[in-house]
Amino acid sequence: MHAEVTLSITPSRPPFTQRFTGFVARHARDAVSVLILLLVLAPFAWLIQMAFRPAADALELNFQFTPTLDAFRDLWQDAFARSFGNSLLVSTLSTALSMLIGVPAAYALSRWTFRQRSHVALWILCTRMAPPIAFTIPFFLAFRWLGMLDTVWALVVVYLTFNLAIVIWMMQGFFDAAPTALEEAAWLDGCGIWSAFWHVTLPLTRPGLVATAVLCFIFSWSDFFFALILTRTQAVTAPVAIVNFLQYDGWEWTKIAAAGTLVMLPVLVFTALVRKYLVHGLTAGGVKD
Amino acid sequence: MPPAALAAAATLPTSLHEQSPNPIHPRKSAAQPTTQPWQKESARSYGLGLAPALVVLGSITLLPLLTLITVSLTPLSLTNPEGTFHFNQPLGNYAQLLEDERFLHSLWVQFKLSTVGVLLQLLIGLGLALLLDTGSRVASGVRTLFLIPMVLPPIVVALIWKILYTPEISPMHALLEHWGLPVRSLIANPDTALWAIVAADVWQWFPFTMLMVLANLQMVPRDPLNAARIDGANRWQVFRYIVFPFLKRTLVVCALFRLIDSFKAFPLLYVLTNGGPGTVTEVTNFYGFIQAFNFSYWGYGSAIAVVMLAGIFVLCAVVSHLGRNAGARHAR
Numbered sequence: 001m002h003a004e005v006t007l008s009i010t011p012s013r014p015p016f017t018q019r020f021t022g023f024v025a026r027h028a029r030d031a032v033s034v035l036i037l038l039l040v041l042a043p044f045a046w047l048i049q050m051a052f053r054p055a056a057d058a059l060e061l062n063f064q065f066t067p068t069l070d071a072f073r074d075l076w077q078d079a080f081a082r083s084f085g086n087s088l089l090v091s092t093l094s095t096a097l098s099m100l101i102g103v104p105a106a107y108a109l110s111r112w113t114f115r116q117r118s119h120v121a122l123w124i125l126c127t128r129m130a131p132p133i134a135f136t137i138p139f140f141l142a143f144r145w146l147g148m149l150d151t152v153w154a155l156v157v158v159y160l161t162f163n164l165a166i167v168i169w170m171m172q173g174f175f176d177a178a179p180t181a182l183e184e185a186a187w188l189d190g191c192g193i194w195s196a197f198w199h200v201t202l203p204l205t206r207p208g209l210v211a212t213a214v215l216c217f218i219f220s221w222s223d224f225f226f227a228l229i230l231t232r233t234q235a236v237t238a239p240v241a242i243v244n245f246l247q248y249d250g251w252e253w254t255k256i257a258a259a260g261t262l263v264m265l266p267v268l269v270f271t272a273l274v275r276k277y278l279v280h281g282l283t284a285g286g287v288k289d
Numbered sequence: 290m291p292p293a294a295l296a297a298a299a300t301l302p303t304s305l306h307e308q309s310p311n312p313i314h315p316r317k318s319a320a321q322p323t324t325q326p327w328q329k330e331s332a333r334s335y336g337l338g339l340a341p342a343l344v345v346l347g348s349i350t351l352l353p354l355l356t357l358i359t360v361s362l363t364p365l366s367l368t369n370p371e372g373t374f375h376f377n378q379p380l381g382n383y384a385q386l387l388e389d390e391r392f393l394h395s396l397w398v399q400f401k402l403s404t405v406g407v408l409l410q411l412l413i414g415l416g417l418a419l420l421l422d423t424g425s426r427v428a429s430g431v432r433t434l435f436l437i438p439m440v441l442p443p444i445v446v447a448l449i450w451k452i453l454y455t456p457e458i459s460p461m462h463a464l465l466e467h468w469g470l471p472v473r474s475l476i477a478n479p480d481t482a483l484w485a486i487v488a489a490d491v492w493q494w495f496p497f498t499m500l501m502v503l504a505n506l507q508m509v510p511r512d513p514l515n516a517a518r519i520d521g522a523n524r525w526q527v528f529r530y531i532v533f534p535f536l537k538r539t540l541v542v543c544a545l546f547r548l549i550d551s552f553k554a555f556p557l558l559y560v561l562t563n564g565g566p567g568t569v570t571e572v573t574n575f576y577g578f579i580q581a582f583n584f585s586y587w588g589y590g591s592a593i594a595v596v597m598l599a600g601i602f603v604l605c606a607v608v609s610h611l612g613r614n615a616g617a618r619h620a621r
Contacts, residue, residue, distance in 0.1 A: 105342030138353035222442035
């Protein structure tokens with residue numbers, strides 16, 4: 001790449017122009033892709049810079065402003081803090097619950113061959129494909145009847161529809177890849193299936209567990225459709241709160257941008273952690289509304 | 290799975306890590322004296338681990354599905370709350386759908402949005418993947434950053450594009466004006482609204498194709514590539530005759546995944562145009578939402594959801610058929 005060993009006795013550097021054109025030719029593709037990247041990310045960057053503007057020049061189209069945290073401070077004193085808390089609570093609870101139920105199921109599906117196994121797999125896949133509206137109408141009617149509309153628990157339950165599918169699908173892959181020899185050794189030593197699972201297999205698949213939990217969290221955190229329909233005021237999550245800003249708060253753009261920035265922040269951080277497994281999660285159990 | 294089937298499965302003498310004696314007809318092997326007590330024991334044990342998930346999954350997917358279908362056969366709505374069990378005209382909602390011009394229009398809008406959007410995502414994703422397939426350090430960094438639109442919460446994507454399409458605060462409109470091209474708001478104009486939505490959707494999802502194609506490009510077999518180069522094939526010929534045939538299946542799987550997801554488009558529509566102007570951007574999913582939750586016609590909304598489910602189910606069958614062979618290779 002860079003260091004080429006020159007074998008000639010009198011090494012001579014090529015003239016500058018030649019070196020320059022050589023450099024450009026070598027990096028032309030990189031340069032083009034960086035250019036496209038900047039173009040693609042410009043709208044995203046624009047949202048973030050708006051969040052740091054003073055409210056007075058939200059509508060200015062220049063970059064000459066002193067960054068301020070006013071918009072974030074306003075948000076914190078607003079009802080937005082509460083919706084942010086709701087989002088955290090719902091996503092955490094739903095992730096924990098789906099891991100608790102899904103991980104043992106994934107292990108059983110990975111190690112146990114029974115006839116209907118492929119049907120179970122197909123059923124889980126179809127869960128991911130179904131349009132959210134098909135779930136929403138029955139859930140809305142049921143929660144209305146049970147008086148559970150606008151509660152955090154309603155969302156926790158609904159998010160299981162896609163989180164369980166992600167957990168089972170992804171963890172099954174990780175368990176398939178884990179070696180069975182250690183488990184068998186544990187059985188010979190008198191461990192039961194589930195105690196071998198707990199003491200041997202789970203520690204082996206810890207990276208997979210983390211990746212799966214993070215993806216569940218991201219998908220719950222990002223949901224807008226279910227939260228829009230199943231919440232009113234008490235259990236509103238952050239994405240829905242943003243839309244409420246758009247509709248009622250007289251277009252306070254810096255505040256809206258700050259809210260958007262806060263909502264995307266955990267997702268960006270977490271995605272960086274599980275980048276490797278992202279496509280697996282999106283194709284297997286991901287849900288997008 | 291019903292508990293009875295589970296119990297039946299639990300008694301199957303399938304061994305743990307060896308093949309059962311007769312893998313094609315496992316039930317026949319029950320007659321053979323190969324069943325060990327520990328095998329029964331382990332089947333029971335695995336069944337216990339699987340059962341809670343199946344019970345929960347059943348009650349949150351099958352029950353809603355049954356409810357949805359039942360409700361779709363009734364005139365249940367906010368103004369007709371006793372309509373839950375009125376089955377005097379079970380197919381009334383469906384008959385009405387066939388005459389509902391707004392519904393038929395929504396199918397056409399859906400068709401335009403899905404086909405154009407998916408095609409553009411494939412083209413751009415493929416092009417960028419080929420551009421980035423250089424193994425240079427810059428390319429791998431750029432590749433990661435390209436994933437940002439895809440992982441952003443959909444509502445944030447909608448917000449980004451709302452800003453971009455609102456002339457007073459949009460850097461895009463400011464630039465156009467600077468070049469002497471004052472443009473009216475794209476999302477308020479019936480001629481451009483749908484394409485503005487498509488642009489935002491493509492922006493969000495081309496990285497998906499890019500990622501899948503990039504993963505697969507690394508698996509293109511080297512030998513035919515080298516042979517072709519030695520035989521004097523130019524870049525286009527190498528792509529056309531060796532790389533592209535290898536990628537075809539990935540592209541089809543990508544297209545189907547994106548197609549299925551495009552039926553669920555919601556946040557962009559809700560925030561950017563709300564189905565308007567008029568009904569220009571009202572896709573089927575959005576129309577179902579309006580019927581069920583704006584007008585509270587739950588029976589009619591359910592019928593729309595059932596029709597969508599049926600359509601998606603057909604696509605789902607195709608995906609699982611294709612994915613059975615290609616899935617493991619593509620998904621990782």
